[in-house]
Amino acid sequence: MAGDQPIFTVLSDVELKGEGHPEGTGAARTAASDNESGIFSGECELCEEHQAELDWFCASEQKLICSHCAIVGPCRGHAVTPLSTRVSTVRVCEVCVSFGTGDELRGRAREQVLAQVSAAREALEEEEQRLLEEVQREEERVEQCLLTQRAHWKQALANLSQTRSRLVHTLTHTPDSQLAVREAEGVGEPCDTEQLNLNPTCSDSRLLRGLWATAVLLGQNGETSYFKFDERTVGPLLTLSQDLFTLTFTNKKSRQPCAYDPARFDSWPNALGSQALSSGTHCWVVDVGQSAAFKVGVCYASLERKGSGNGARLGYNSQSWVLSNYDGDYSFCHAEKKVPLQVVKKPQKIGVLLDWPSQTLLFYEPDSNAILYSITQTFTAPLLPACAVTDQSITIVHK
CATH class of the missing domain: 3.30.160.60 (Classic Zinc Finger)
Known part of the structure; x- marks a missing residue:
């Protein structure tokens, strides 16, 4: 066609x-x-x-x-x-x-894509280099600041150490009368205050007791006495861990019946330490964690164990001395009397210091060594560590 x-x-x-x-x-x-x-x-x-x-x-x-x-x-x-x-x-x-x-066509497209990728790579590399240089400059600045702060605090620590040494030397080598009474020209006669007792005997000076307590705690170098809870004393609504260090509050439904023991508290959720103290200086720390209701302190071994009366209730008789916390309300309790305590920050741990020679009982915050409360008391019998808890758990800790 x-x-x-x-x-x-x-x-x-x-x-x-x-x-x-x-x-x-x-x-x-x-x-x-x-x-x-x-x-x-x-x-x-x-x-x-x-x-x-x-x-x-x-x-x-x-x-x-x-x-x-x-x-x-x-x-x-x-x-x-x-x-x-x-x-x-x-x-x-x-x-x-x-x-x-x-x-x-494919060759041209490939060349265009490669050119774009190359340009993007170069831009990213330039940005990466800029950021690395900026990070390096910041690291050098922070390092210099840290070195400066370190030198400052090192000097401050040295000054504090010297001041502490002088205070300890003054307290241990100067008579009480010279510490308490000094003539002050143009100021008038010294007088007693709530913070400092200026009597020549200095038998109840809060300032000196605090200085003494600080010196003792520093002298302990973080050492604590080794205590466990006596499982025979553990009261109802409490369970004791296998290592005998932790008390845990339990409700009535999960409560396990306890065998009768004359040493056991049958009403109050108390527990006592296994070692009696009648000499020397002892301190121990109780981790109270998030517990909102607990008591930490000491008592005579003769404290009542049976019944729901005040005779077996820690802090409500003449045979027990405890620091108590109930829902953020801190107080020192003894013989049914409460002394309210001003606690700025809720402590995670409570330290107890018992100095038998001076008959002094002191409660403190271990992390800062801040004194929470102290008392001088004539103890007439050996003392046992004593605790109570009605919320969560508390634990005796050892460093």
């Missing part, structure tokens, strides 16, 4: 040489431009057999056919394509030929 050859030339050139065959691109472009106008203008020939427009292409026969040939004619069952679709393919191929082959 006279009109077939130009179309065949275009299709074969584009399909077989359009990509990967650059030698055919010029011919393909020329053939496509020469024949597209004829195809779309309706000037193509009619099918000789059916007298219908040749608007289909048979890939099997490699020729133009009409729709009747494709459906009921000799090309039925062959691979046929509408001519409009085929021409679109030709145009796409022309675009590809105009802008380069697929390999060329």
